[in-house]
Structure formats: C-alpha cells, structure tokens
Amino acid sequence: MAAVPETEEKTLTLTINGQEVTASPGQTVLEAARSVGVEIPTLCHDPRLEPYGACRLCLVEIEGARAPMPACAAKVNDGMVIHTNTDKVRKLRKFVIELLLSYHPLDCPVCEAAGDCRLQDYAYEYGVSESPWGWHPLDFPTRDDHPNVARNPNRCILCGRCVRICREVMGIGCWGFSNRGYDTIIDTPYNMRLEEVDCVSCGQCISTCPVGALNMKRSRHEARHWQVNKTVTTCGYCAVGCEQLMSTFRGRLVRVSGKIGEGVNNGNLCVKGRFGMDYVNSTERLTVPLVRNEAGELAPASWDAALARAAEGLAAAKKSGGKSIAVLASARCTNEENYLLQKMARTVLGTPHIDSGARLGQAAAVAGLRSTLGYGAMSNSIADIAQSDVIFVIGANVTEDHPVLGLQVIRALRGGARVIVAEPRRTDIAKRATAHLALNPGTDAALLSGMMRHILDSGLENKAFIAEHTDGLEALRESLSGLTVEAAAEACGIPAADIRDAAEVYAGAASASILFAAGVTQQEQGFTNVQALADLALLTGNLGRPGTGVNALSGQANAQGACDMGALPDLLPGYRALDDAEAVKQVESVWGSRIADKNPGKTVTEVLDAIEADEIKAMYVVGENPVLSDAGQERVRAALKKLGFLVVQELFLSETGELADVVLPAASIVEREGTFTNTERRVQRVRRALDPVADSMPDWQIIQMLARRLGASWEYPSPQEVFAEIARAVPQYAGMSYERLEEGGLQWPCESADDEGTAVLYADGFPEGKASFAPVNYVPPSLQTDTAYPIMLLTGCERVHCSTGTRSSRAPGLTGLINRGRLEVNPNDAEPLGLASGSMARVTSEVGTIGAEVWVTPQVPPGVAFLPIHFVDAAANTLLPARADAVVKTPALKAVPVRIEVAG
C-alpha cells in the first residue's frame, strides 16, 4: 500500500489587530481572522463559493498594500500585518451599508429573513438608520411561480451568491445577472420560470441569500427566526447523511436548512432534504395503533390492546418454532432500532430470519466487497471524491439519487477531472460526463471484464500493488480468458474502442475512484458486478489513498447501519459469522441471552418463498413497504395475505400496513433520538426536534415494549444506552459514544476511545492481510426482450422522490414539483406506438400490467424505457418477476422486458 506521505504542513505567522496568528498557506485573511474569533463582516462571502469580493464589506487594511483589500479573497502571507477594524475600513463599511439602505426596503417586520439577515445585522452594528442620500426603493415585480421559491428582487443586494452557488456548486446556472449599472438584477435566462431553466429545486440559492430576496415559499409567515427551536440532526432520506438544521415552532416543523460550511454536506442540501421533510406535519400520519377487528377492518386501539394483540400473535406463531416468524428491519430506522430488532428476533422471537430493506441493494455491495477487500462498505469518503483525477460512475445516478454527494463529482469535473459514466440511460451525470458508456441493461459484468481484459492485455495493471497486496490474480485472468474486448463490446452494445479508452483512462489515472449504487447491485449478477469492481480497483492499485477506492453508495439513509447492526440473516452485529463460536460467545455475553438459532436465516426474498411453502406464518415488518418495493406486487401481496399474522410498524398506513393485523404508529425521524450510519461509514446523531405526533412512539420504544411483552427483561431508558451496548457488540463501533458523536460523527472502524475513525479504508493494508481477486464470469440476463415484450423497462429513482414514496409522496414541498410517475420512452419507440408526452400507456410484462403517463425523451435509448419506483399509481414492481442474485438474493429490480401500448 502506498503510504500516504507525511507532508509537513507549513505554517505562516501573521498579525491580526496586534494578535499573532498562525495560518496555513492558501488560507484567506478572512479564514485566518475567523479562526481566531476576529469577525469581519461579509455579504457576498459563502465558504462554499469561490472568493468574489463584490460587497466590499470585508475590506481590511494590510500594511504595505496600496488600498484596502477584501479579506475574503486576499491570501495570507508570512509576516502580514492586518488591521480589520480601522477607522478607514469602518468608514467604508458604513458607506456600503448606507448605499444598500439607500434602496433596500426596510420592510423587516414582514420580511422572512428578519432575524437571519446579514444586512440587518450590519446596519445595526454600524448604526445605520438611513442613508444620507435619501431612500430610492426599487420597483421590480415579485415572483412566486416556483412551488418552493419566493423571490423579491427589490430586497436583492446583488451579492451574486445565488448565481454562483447554482453555477459553482450545482453546476447548473439558473440564475444570472441581467442588465447593467443600476438596472442590474438577478434573473433567470430570458426571465423564464425557474422550472423551465434546468432548476433542480434544491433551494441552494435560498440557503445562501444573505437577505430576504429569496425565501422558502412554503414556510412564509410560519415563524420568525428568533421564535423557532433549532435542532441539528441527520437527514432521513438517502445515505449521504446530510446535516440538517430543523426549525420548529409550536409543535410543527417550519423549515429545514443546512449549516453553511458544516457537516458532510458542507451546508448543502438537496430538494428532498430541504423541501421534503414536511411529511412529518402530514394529517395522514398514524396517530393511534390499529388492530384488525372481527369485521376484518383495521380499527383504532389503545397501545395496551395493540401490543397485547401483537405479542399474542407472534407468540402463537413462535409455538410452531421461532423459524415460523420473519422479521424485516428498516434501512430508514436508526442503528439502535435495527440493533434492538435483530436482537429481539434472535433472542426473544428465536428466529434466524432477520433481514432489512438493505437487501434491495446494499446487502449485495456488502457481501461483494467483504469477499474481496475485507470490509463491506464504501472504501473512501465523500470529501475525497473531488480529489480523484478520474471518477468511474457505474449504475449510480449520483446527481439525482445522492445529490449532495454528486456535488463532489461536479466539483471534480470543474477542477478538470475526467468522469466516465456507465449507464444505459442518459442521466444527468451522463450528460455532464467526459465519456458516457451507454451499455445494455444487465451487461455491467461484461463491460468490467472487457476493461480488465484490456488492462491485463496491455500491461496496464499495477504489478507492484498486485504482488504486495493481492491473491488470486491468475483465477481472475483465467475467468477473463473466455471474453474478448470485442465480445464484451458486443454484449454491452457499445464500441470496443470505448471500453479500451475507459480502461486506459481509469488505469492511467494517478488516483481513480469508482462510484456505484443500486444500478449495479439490483441485478441477477449483482454480487459478481461488485466483485468485478473490486477486482478493477485492485488491478490498478486504486485503493487506500484519497481520491481512489470502490465506493458503494448505499440507498436508504441507514442501509449501511442496518447491515452493521446485524439486521442480516447470516451475520451478527459487526459482520461476525454465526459459525464463529468465539464471536457468538462474545455477542451472547454482551446480550446476556442466547442466540436461539445459529443457522443462517432467510433473506427477505427467500421469506416470500417460505410463506408460500407455509414455513413462515408470522411477520413483523418495521418501516418497510415490501408491497411496493419487492418484485411482483401481486405475489408479495398474496404472500403477506397468506400469513397467519402480520405486524407493521409505520408512520403512515402503507400498502403493506393495509394487510396487517396490527399496525403500530411510529414517530418520524425528527421525533426521536438515535444514530444513522451514512454511506461513508460515518455514524451520526439523529436528534429529536419535535415530540412524537399524537400517540405515535419511536420505533426503539415500540420494539422494546413488544419484546418485554414477549418475555424480555430489557430496560433501555433511551437510545444512548442502546448505543453503548452497540459499542460493545460491534467491534467497528467500539470507540464510539454519543459524546464523541456530538460534533460531526465518526467513521468506522473506530475501535477505541482515542481512535479518530477511518476516512480511507485499507490505507494501512487489508484486514485479511491480502485482498482477493474474484473470478468474473459474465452471464447474460435471463430475461431478454422478444417480440412479445420488445422493450426493456428500467426502474429507478428520480430526483424529487424517495423509495416507495411513503414519505416523499406526502411532502407538499415535493409533490408540488412532481406527483406522478412518468414512463420515459425514446422518441423512436414512441412514434410507432402512437405515444406522445402526456398520453397514457399500458405497460405489460409477463407478470403484470400497469398504466402510466408517457414522457417521450431521448434520455432513454431506443428499445429501453424507464419508470420511477415511487408511485403507487404506476407501481413499477407490479411488472417485475421474482428473480434475484444467486448468491446474496438481492432481487433483480432494475430491468424487465415489457410491451407498451396506448391505454384505453
């Protein structure tokens, strides 16, 4: 492993207002000043943006400089002497504030920004109550045409932060300056509506506006900034794990923001994180437990009655053996909840059948990476993606599904990195990429084999790295011998030269990283695909350094944590094997109870078979919605109906909940304490910003109550104590505690109290000593298009919604943008079928039929269609036959051949 060279960080010494300050080269005067608590006013500065120097508030005097310099842009030099608060600069600052107040409206009493307005702060600080030149208000029309963004150009101070964040951070450019001189305004191109100009509704422009020119439209007049309670927590949507600041007032969530410059997200948020949390205020929330009555209807019940009924039903099933119960944990629940649930399954219910929603993707990544590299997780960190020279994105729609992580790829692109995207569709990141390999669905293993074959044939492999750190190259080489680059190209439907180019670019990079997600794992060869990606990185030595790695992007907020916690049928917390007697003993001693069944249990995919075979009779489903998420909606529905007893624990009455005997109302993620583990293995705190709605309760509490009803003697007063137990049961978490997680979290492995966590895995070698190459044998997908089903339908997520829409479809901030699934069809296919954008189509596969609105777009290639998975009205899983990866049983949810016709 190439040791990270210990570069001695040079430090500079400067003087700020007479105080000696140490700074590093490249820092700005502003950064150096703020690092020692010297405050310099700024309006156009945002640490996420390049220095701009427009507002002139941060002017400071630097000895030897001809004129005052903007602190936001001036770089520190050794021996620099800086004065930040001289009469001269104070006079200039006051002048700027006076100029701004010569036109800025003083409508602070009704301005959303009041209390969180820099101009207000500085006018106060500098004692500017009016301008010496009178007040000359502007008279631009206000605009409210975006569902979430309200705009008042008359308050705009033209700092350009909205313009710059959209361009520099988002890589888009919805905003720009229009006109010149005093008539300059910020506007969209040709004054079009925001939604018409590539806006992704991230609200980043609002987040950076220092005054009240851009506001969150949906929270207007809800609460002043000083009235709200603010709570820092972790977003519950995707696995990037953005830090959110929840503002609540009178028991309601008012608004969500990021803290600029903080968290893995550096203060950035996506559309879901910023506008998608208001589902917690939804009137559709479950407020009381529901129990199916004699009439067969779900009726409100007391907690006591509901828990009694649940315990009774599960206990009854347990009588015919623990194996007759299956438990499904959730990648959306906290670590503490997953941990308790698997402990309950294994020790209270006595069943080995514990699995989670992570099965739908992350489980394959975990298994594939563990088998080759050692750790089943993203090898590197979000922050170091931008350090890559080459980024290979495969099966990951990063800018839509992991939008804030995608910003790192955009940043890398802006810095000159090359990005290769392998993806059938022309996704947003594919459009931005240096090269887009539009491969046929399900041929990822062929592409990767072709690339590796070319690397080996051309001698581009990193021989020293392979010799020192790996085993099994010959087996890989042997497995690749059957497939030429040309044959791979044939299978993928792309030119062989493109495969060779991609291989050469990747192998030739000083540091190359791989990003992959469910596009790779939700396939019949999902496990193989992951192994092949690990092989590719091993072959070229792209592991163990910043900017390299095999980076599995987990889907749901806590998919990684659910796996870490042992919500897996074959592994105990901390990925310890059930046949490892030593490990079992240690876990049992922490738990103080026996693991009833030490055989590997069934995955959720296999549980359905077992229900059909009458082996499983009862199920406890927490925070998952298999009716919409698993393959073959009718089959899943039938299986769940067949169960003797079903308990579902949810925020809303989901499609799965409707089939349950007992429905337990859970508190939302902002109503409970806990931790999430994000995709980069960072364990972060989830904090309670609101009390649980009505009678709902946090999942951990419900699980504990049910366990106690079933005979457990658990007495966890709060999630903190559960976490303390996790630290004892999970070696990778051994060094963590709530105290240590308080500021920004820790990345596992973190094995002792003085361990700072691990940003880059394998920097000091592989856990097993050496990494293992896995042979890669490409097998074409079992289902191919034919004359009956001529179009390959792909499924996936789109930017605005999340998984089965349980939450996102109840968030007005999101449904106002998109509230239906649209079937993307290529113009070449649409025309002969008589389909036009907006028309309704009937989509039929060999297992089901749905109707969907059509969107004709070249984003999908000819012969391929795409349907998002979030919408019950066009539920993609209805069409999917039950097929899964042979090894890890991750269902092949990504592609199915269909027939598309005009509906009617």
Added chain:
Amino acid sequence: MANTTALKKPEPRHPRLGVPKVEIGICMGTGGIAAGAEDVLTAFEEGLAKTEVYGIIKPRECACDEGTGSSITATGCRGMCAMDVLVDVTTHTNGQARTVTYGTVTPAMVEKIIEEHIVGGEPVHKWIVLSAEEPTSHNEFYEHQERLVLRHCGHVDPEDIDDYIEQGGYLALHRVLSGMSADEVIEEVLASGLRGRGGAGFPTGLKWRFARNAESPDGQKYFICNGDEGDPGAFMDRSVLEGDPHAVFEGMAIGGYAIGASEGYIYVRAEYPLAIKRLKIALEQAHERGVMGDNIMGSDFSFHIKIKEGAGAFVCGEETALMGSIEGRRGMPNLRPPYPAESGLWKRPTNINNVESLACIPWIISNGADAFAARGYEKSKGTKVFALTGKINRSGLAEVPMGLTLRDVIYNIGGGIKKGKAFKAVQMGGPSGGCLPERMLDTHVDYEELDATGVIVGSGGMVVMDEDNCIVDTARYFLEFTQAESCGKCVPCRVGTKRMLELLGRICEGKGQVGDIELLLELSENIKDGSLCALGGTAPNPVLTAIKYFREEFEEHIYEHKCRAGACAALVTYYIDAEACTGCRACSRACPVQAITGEKKQTHSIDSEVCIRCGACYEKCRFNAVRRK
C-alpha cells in the same frame, strides 16, 4: 529560441510592377465611409472610366505599363477626420511625384477634380486641404505630429498584406525569430520605456516579463490584444485596427514569442464592424503568407490568433472582465490578485495589451528601443495618439511625442476652438479621466504630470469644451455613462455612482441643496476607495476635477440657480430681443413645440410655458435675436 534554418523573410507576393500615372487614395476608415467615401470612390471609378485615358489598374495586378493608367486605393483613416472625405491625388510629371489632398470631397466634386486636375494637370486649388507646394492652415495638423503608431494608416491598403509587407511589415517579427531570445525581446521593450497605452501606463516590458516567468500547469499561455475601446471620444484603436491591422498582429506575435504563448485573442468591440471585417481579411492573408499560424516563416514558433467580438459592454475593456467574456461569461471584473500574468484566461498565465501599445512593438523592434526612448519626456517615452474631439476646429487623431503641452495639441494641431468661442476645459481620458481648465494647458503630456492634476492620459481621448458647455452637465454626462456601464458587481460603483448621478441631476435642475458638493466629494472619495475595479475607482474623476477646477459653477447652479453656459435646460429662459428680431421665421420653423409665434417680418416672441428649452431657436437665429438668461 526559434529554429531559424528555414526562416523566410516576407516579401510581397505581387510587388508593384510600375507606378501608375495617377494614384488616388481615398480614406475609407469608419469616419471616411460615414462621410460618403464609398460614393466618392464609385464616382472616381466611373469618372475615370469615362475619360478613356486612365484605365483603372488594381495596384497588385500586373498589367500596368509604366506611365499609364491610374490606381485607386482604399486606405485606412489618416486622422484628419474633420475634413473627411479625404482624397489624395498623386500625379507624376517628369519623374516627380506630387501629392495634394482634397478635403470634404463629395461625389459631385469628383468630376471637376478629374477634369481639371487629372486630365487638365491643374489642381482644384480651392478644395485642397494639404499640399507641400501650397501649404494651407491645415498643414499644421500634421506638422506637429510624429507618426509611429499611425505610420501606415492612410497610406496602406489594410485589406492587402502586400502593401504592409512592402512598407517593411513583418520584418520586426522576422528579426525576432531569426535570432532574438525571448528575454532579449523583453529587454528591448523594457528599454524602450513603452507603457500601456490603454490608460494605466504600466510598463509593457515588465508585464511581459511577469507573464514569461509565470508557470503554466500545462504549458499553455495566452496573449490577448484588448481592442474593446469604449471611452466616449476615443477612436485611435479603431483607426489602427481598420488602417493597419497587420501591425497589431505582428506586435501580438512578437509578444506571444516573448512570453511563450502560442495562442492569442484579439477582443474587438462589436460596434467596430469594419475593424472586425478587416482583421478577418488580414488574418486570413497572414496565414496564407505564413507570417501567422504554424511554424511562422518556417521557424518552430507557432502563433494562432482568434478574433473575439465583444457584446457591447464598456466594462469588458477591464482585463479580467474581458477574459471572462472570452470564456463565455458575463463580463464582470474579478479580484486581482491573482493577476492575469499568474492566472488569466482559462486560469493560465495571460498577457493583455492594448491595440496602440502593440502597434508600437514592430516599430520598436525595427528601429530599436533607443529610437523610441529618445522621444518623450521624463518617464513617458515615445509617442501617444490623442483623439481630438469636441469644440475644436480640426478634430481627428493626433500622434504626438510625449511631453508636448496640451496647449500645443489643442491649438497647434487642433487649430483652436470652433467659431472663435472661448476655451473652457478639456476632458482628458474619457469617463475615467477629468477636465482641466485653461490655466492648466501648459501641463505636459506625461503620465505623472497629468496624474498630479487629477486627470489621466488614459486612452487618449481629448474632448474640448467651450463656453457653451456646462461643466456640471458634462460631469453628469460622463458619470451617467459609467453608471450605465457599471457591471453591477460591487456596491460602491453600482449604487454609489447612481446616488452621485442623482445629486448632479438635481443640481442641473436647479434643485441642488447646500451641502451637495460635500456629499459629492464624500461619495467620490468612498467610491474610489471602495470599488472593486478601475471602472468604479475612476468613475468619480470627472466630478472631482470639475469641482476642483470649476467649483464656482457648481455653486452658481446650487445657490443662484444659474447655468452660465446655458446648457442646463431647467436653468435657462429663452427670449427674443425685439430690436434685433427681423421676423425671418427661422426660429419658429425650428421650434419643435410651436412655442414661438409672430407674423412674418414682425417681431416674434417665445411662450416660456410651452418652451422645452431645447435651444433650437438659439442655434438657428442669424441675428443674435434669440437670447437666453
């Protein structure tokens, strides 16, 4: 250093085989064309054809027998724009060439010129503006000038590279490539004392050295020519681009060689279509002749120039805004540092010079730094082109050695004030500069000396004002220009100049208040100190100098509601002196709002309620009967 083994000295492809008997040169700069030069040219072609004696021979066509035929050349501007259309007629008798220049030529005059001068051999004396044999008062215009930058303007056909080469063009580049190292080139330019002619006056050689020494991540550097001449009243760059485009290219190539750039951009404002057209033609010809492009003249030095059209923003003359505009962004100045020499276009080391500076380069290389430095004054060496406009008898382009006094330029070259009116002020350096009164006219044309007065050399605009110009209104005009052209980025410039403009506006309207002058001074000082770029940093200069030298006029406006120049409409009343009025009706016909009544041959009168104070009657009256107070 370039490989010189294959170096080819540029020679005209088609040298002139013989001298036509009559040569006609017509000024076809923008000014000439605007005055009707195209019609004059057609009239000459048609008129000469009718004579059946002087068949027109295109200069580069080979069918010319010595001593017969005529040639017509469309040249660039020669600077004496007040007299456009200018036509040179050169005749050869007994081996002696004689050239006279006709001024304000119209197509109607052409027949007479052909008949009497070309056929008859006797010039039309009354129309001559320049002639060696019979000097006119206009000869003074050139006598005090020294033309280095404008050496070819008006003499060569800018659309014919052979004309340029015949005059020694591209020999400087040849000299550089055949043995000078980059450092030697930079030394030569440094030694010449050339300073940036765009206005800032930074030593060109030093700029080149910075760019040469800067490291580029991928070796790429850029050399940019700034042709975004935007100052109202400045047009010397346009004339050079229109009249001598190859000199600029040659200067760029030499500069590119010196700093190690293989790519250049020439950024020209789109309002200069003729310049752009001629640059395109010239660039194509230069490529064809191997003096531009890959392996120039057979050396291993390659230099490619792209022509980039501006989109109408004054601020794009600021170098960082200009680079942003080339990159496709809205032209808005960026903070410096980093300076372009470190991180400029596409974040690569970049050098930017103004057109006039670059046009000096071939001359310096060919004639030596010493020859350039021998001209000039103190720390300002060589010559500077000024654009003389306003209330001056001979408006046009004047290239003078640094160190002449303003009085020399305005009176000797410019011929003094029109209509014998009194000189009031000269606005130096456009909207970034300022105005100087009569008592400052002995100031020398010198960067430091002019700076000390509060004005600048700037791009070289000299707008002369007479007693009819109001100094407050003029300051307001220039500020209105910079305010409208502010990019909007920084607060002091965008908002501060607007507030100043409002103050000046109310002073001109007679609504000025006690303390307004102090408010203006305070705003000016803060705007200068606080602005991000030089546009804002210099925007208050016209106001500051106006207050400095003409404070009493501001006070008159504010306290007495009086505009002594009669230019501020709100402060003027027009009336008719009954005794002087002849009732000729000229004034009432000129009045756009029918404010003047009166029978023919009867005394007229002005209804001041209706009068909009446009001054049209005042201009029209030949009897000094329309008065204003």
